[in-house]
Amino acid sequence: MTPLLSAIVPVYNEADGLPLLYERLSAALDAAVALLENAASQEPEPDRWEILLVDDGSRDASWQGIVGLTARDRRVKGIRFARNFGKEAAMAAGLHAARGQAVVILDADLQHPPELIPQMVALWQQGAQVVTAVRTDRETDPLWRRSLTRLFYRLYQAISEVALTPGGGDFRLLDRRVVAALNALPERKRFLKGLANWVGFTHQTLPFRPAARHAGRSAWSLRKLWRYAIDGLVSFTTLPLHIWSSIGAFVALLSGSYGLYLIVRTLVFGRDVPGYASIMVAILFLSGVQLISLGVLGEYLGRVFEEVKRRPLYLVGEVANLPDPGVAPSA
Numbered sequence: 001m002t003p004l005l006s007a008i009v010p011v012y013n014e015a016d017g018l019p020l021l022y023e024r025l026s027a028a029l030d031a032a033v034a035l036l037e038n039a040a041s042q043e044p045e046p047d048r049w050e051i052l053l054v055d056d057g058s059r060d061a062s063w064q065g066i067v068g069l070t071a072r073d074r075r076v077k078g079i080r081f082a083r084n085f086g087k088e089a090a091m092a093a094g095l096h097a098a099r100g101q102a103v104v105i106l107d108a109d110l111q112h113p114p115e116l117i118p119q120m121v122a123l124w125q126q127g128a129q130v131v132t133a134v135r136t137d138r139e140t141d142p143l144w145r146r147s148l149t150r151l152f153y154r155l156y157q158a159i160s161e162v163a164l165t166p167g168g169g170d171f172r173l174l175d176r177r178v179v180a181a182l183n184a185l186p187e188r189k190r191f192l193k194g195l196a197n198w199v200g201f202t203h204q205t206l207p208f209r210p211a212a213r214h215a216g217r218s219a220w221s222l223r224k225l226w227r228y229a230i231d232g233l234v235s236f237t238t239l240p241l242h243i244w245s246s247i248g249a250f251v252a253l254l255s256g257s258y259g260l261y262l263i264v265r266t267l268v269f270g271r272d273v274p275g276y277a278s279i280m281v282a283i284l285f286l287s288g289v290q291l292i293s294l295g296v297l298g299e300y301l302g303r304v305f306e307e308v309k310r311r312p313l314y315l316v317g318e319v320a321n322l323p324d325p326g327v328a329p330s331a
């Protein structure tokens with residue numbers, strides 16, 4: 001029996017939060033399924049939902065916790081990565097394995113309240129193919145992170161061709177069609193927030209207040225957030241590559257006119273002592289600009305390199321309550 005609803009939860013060092021997550025998530029899924037079955041006036045059937053817990057190479061007892069849950073409830077399924085591949089890879093693995101007609105992605109730390117799922121499902125029933133839960137505030141994040149996040153999204157909206165849902169995180173319901181579209185994307189490096197909008201389809205949003213982390217601590221260091229921000233930008237805009245032609249033309253024009261001015265001045269007033277300051281400033285400024293543009297080229301070239309290597313997005317080490325993918329990489 002294929003499930004109606006799938007919930008995908010990326011798990012990284014969340015052992016302490018898993019029992020409560022299971023309790024609240026299964027209750028929310030029961031409620032959501034009841035809502036759908038009533039509408040279709042059918043007999044309630046078993047196994048109408050599944051929970052996919054993707055252990056992204058946790059260093060704590062998360063996998064033992066997941067195996068415990070899968071033994072208790074066969075609707076719970078576990079995938080364990082061979083190492084930490086990142087949240088995007090964990091979500092991708094979940095999307096590959098999920099079989100539900102609608103798929104909900106949520107965090108393991110209960111910052112995304114599972115109780116919202118019935119409302120998301122109701123919107124899906126009314127025809128929405130993507131339902132994004134939008135945070136009404138970010139009070140649970142530290143101030144430095146909130147300011148950096150705001151700066152990033154401003155920049156992103158200004159230069160990217162694909163809009164992001166403002167305030168939208170990864171707490172989202174996706175219709176089977178959207179999941180199929182996402183699974184068919186060939187790229188290795190993913191930025192689901194952008195891709196969910198890039199694919200199109202009918203969108204709806206649902207406001208919510210993120211809760212404080214239930215247990216454990218945020219796995220996102222400044223370094224990880226920086227990589228994530230660069231990946232997000234580079235996968236959805238090539239503007240950073242193009243602006244250099246404009247900047248180059250502008251600088252060439254400026255230096256051309258200055259050169260002309262110098263020639264005329266030398267012809268009219270004769271030679272004078274060359275300006276140390278202007279040479280220094282020009283050299284330092286232009287080498288800075290050149291290094292930045294090289295860096296930008298490098299970011300894109302690096303991504304091309306990553307993609308042409310065609311390495312798998314993730315490697316599965318173990319599974320629970322799922323057919324073993326065997327030794328072949330699954331993506």
Ligand code: UDP
Nearest residue numbers: 010011012056086087090107108218219220
């Ligand atoms: N996560 C993951 N791999 C990682 C980092 C995080 O799968 O390398 C998961 C984590 O278990 C959680 C979700 O991604 O379910 C969000 O992580 P976290 O709560 O640390 O981020 P924040 O809420 O601070 O944005």
Ligand code: MG
Nearest residue numbers: 107109111213
């Ligand atoms: Mg969190």
